[in-house]
Amino acid sequence: MTKAGEGRLPGPSPGVKSYYPAMLDLEGRPCTVIGGGRVAERKARALLEAGARVTVVSPVFTLQLEAWAASGAVRALRERYAPGLPALAEARLVFAATDDASVNAQVCAEAEALGKFANVADDGAGGGFLVPAAVRRGRLTLAVSTAGASPGLAAALRRRLEEAFGEEYAPYVELLHELRDIVQQAVPETGERQELFRRMLEWELLPLLRSGRTDDPAELRAELARRVLQDPTPGGMEAIGDWLRVDARQLGYE
Numbered sequence: 001m002t003k004a005g006e007g008r009l010p011g012p013s014p015g016v017k018s019y020y021p022a023m024l025d026l027e028g029r030p031c032t033v034i035g036g037g038r039v040a041e042r043k044a045r046a047l048l049e050a051g052a053r054v055t056v057v058s059p060v061f062t063l064q065l066e067a068w069a070a071s072g073a074v075r076a077l078r079e080r081y082a083p084g085l086p087a088l089a090e091a092r093l094v095f096a097a098t099d100d101a102s103v104n105a106q107v108c109a110e111a112e113a114l115g116k117f118a119n120v121a122d123d124g125a126g127g128g129f130l131v132p133a134a135v136r137r138g139r140l141t142l143a144v145s146t147a148g149a150s151p152g153l154a155a156a157l158r159r160r161l162e163e164a165f166g167e168e169y170a171p172y173v174e175l176l177h178e179l180r181d182i183v184q185q186a187v188p189e190t191g192e193r194q195e196l197f198r199r200m201l202e203w204e205l206l207p208l209l210r211s212g213r214t215d216d217p218a219e220l221r222a223e224l225a226r227r228v229l230q231d232p233t234p235g236g237m238e239a240i241g242d243w244l245r246v247d248a249r250q251l252g253y254e
């Protein structure tokens with residue numbers, strides 16, 4: 001560990017664009033996509049998955065965007081982009097996804113002037129933020145970005161992550177979340193809590209949760225919660241680890 005004041009000042013490596021990774025809560029927040037093609041549809045889909053209020057602006061939409069508009073999932077404004085658009089002024093995030101580079105640049109400039117972050121489909125360096133390729137497993141998100149160097153590589157790595165981190169991670173993370181809440185209530189001392197969390201990560205839960213291996217993740221969660229509450233100590237966590245191994249053997253994995 002370096003002492004305060006020592007070493008190189010934090011900053012991007014020379015010559016390499018260094019983006020700041022963040023998880024945005026867009027639930028209920030207005031976001032506007034300019035354009036109605038394939039790329040606009042992909043951006044709109046990700047926004048809907050995040051619970052944003054989505055407006056799309058374009059004279060023409062894909063069939064999927066049309067369907068979302070008809071069902072009320074998105075608001076569709078059938079017009080070409082022009083500066084001063086209220087849907088842009090009210091948006092938290094702006095996406096320029098038309099096939100016209102000059103329109104995308106205009107959208108980007110207007111968003112910038114209004115102090116908004118924009119994503120520009122044909123100019124990664126332009127707008128303020130990029131969209132990474134992402135794998136979602138419940139509360140777990142794995143995101144990959146190449147800072148615009150190769151979106152195809154980001155997508156390929158996403159596919160590899162999808163294989164390596166299966167659906168079982170969703171109940172796994174849910175389980176850790178629930179047990180974490182329990183330990184936070186039961187153990188007042190931070191250092192002790194950290195030790196328990198560390199040991200929980202050593203439990204062999206993932207093979208148990210892999211599809212078809214345990215009947216009911218909620219039942220397993222309840223049983224683990226009971227055991228954690230009974231003995232919230234490092235020894236208790238060790239004992240649960242042993243119990244899980246025995247259980248795993250009974251289920252026929254070892």
Ligand SMILES: C[C@@]1(CC(=O)O)c2cc3[nH]c(cc4nc(cc5[nH]c(cc(n2)[C@H]1CCC(=O)O)[C@@](C)(CC(=O)O)[C@@H]5CCC(=O)O)C(CC(=O)O)=C4CCC(=O)O)c(CCC(=O)O)c3CC(=O)O
Nearest residue numbers: 121122123124130131132133145146147148149151152155
């Ligand atoms: C800069 C960025 C801006 C942004 O859009 O945020 C951007 C820009 C551009 N993409 C282009 C092409 C393609 N993009 C994809 C796919 C994705 N592109 C995404 C993000 C980003 N793309 C941002 C950088 C992300 C990063 O690097 O970190 C993903 C990850 C997320 C998403 O869009 O949802 C999503 C994969 C999702 C997934 O599969 O999981 C494919 C593959 C496909 O379509 O299947 C191709 C064709 C193959 C190829 O060209 O590689 C072109 C050239 C257009 C042209 O030449 O005409 C530009 C413009 C330029 O490079 O300047």
Ligand SMILES: NC(=O)C1=CN([C@@H]2O[C@H](COP(=O)(O)OP(=O)(O)OC[C@H]3O[C@@H](n4cnc5c(N)ncnc54)[C@H](O)[C@@H]3O)[C@@H](O)[C@H]2O)C=CC1
Nearest residue numbers: 035036037038039040058059060080081098099103121122
């Ligand atoms: N960032 C990314 O992931 C990718 C970006 N691209 C880039 O994104 C651009 C768009 O790609 P696609 O969606 O496949 O094109 P597309 O041709 O399917 O769709 C273009 C859309 O822009 C709309 N549009 C055109 N002028 C407009 C205006 N003045 N106001 C509002 N809407 C307008 C059209 O109505 C159409 O809906 C491409 O030209 C390419 O440069 C391409 C592939 C991936």
